[in-house]
Amino acid sequence: MTKKILIVEDDKMLCAIFEMFIMQLNYELIGISHTGKEAIELCKVNQPDVILMDIHLEGDLNGIETSKQIQELYDIPVIFVTSDIEESTIRSAIYKSTYGFLMKPIYKSSLGVTVEFALSKHKFDRENNS
Structure with a gap:
């Protein structure tokens, strides 16, 4: 079964690159969101298997805050994406998402490797926490 991916990224050029990679890796792109609020709504409607989440987003919610809400509401694994090399940002992202x-x-x-890892780890976590 093809795995469904949601992109949450405010850089439209990067969204196009992600979209190309997702298609080449034989995943299904189920949506692109540019804000945290929109991402939460898309998760409710489309139920992705994994999310690619930029840490710095436009709007009221950043990627880390959005991820926390999505985890609580829908239990969907999130892969953080950033160009920010600040140690505090990286630590915060790592502590919020494994x-x-x-x-x-x-x-x-x-x-591709990171998506497969996230899917496998999420499956393992669900099987061992139920």
Whole structure:
């Protein structure tokens, strides 16, 4: 079964690159969101298997805050994406999500490996916490 991915990224050029990589890796792109609020709504409607989440988003919610709400509401694994090399930002993202972290620029091979890791870890976590 093809895994469904939601992109949450405010950089439209990067969204296009993610979309190309997702198609080449044989995943299904179920939506692109540019804000945290929109991402939460898309999760409710489309129920992705994994989310690629930029840490710095436009709007009221940043990526870390959005991820926390999505985890609480829908239990969907989130892979954080950022170009921010500030240690505090990286630590915060890692502490909030153990499913994955990618630094920009993103490469197709690292995206594929990270998505597979996130899906496997999420499955393991669900099986061992039920």
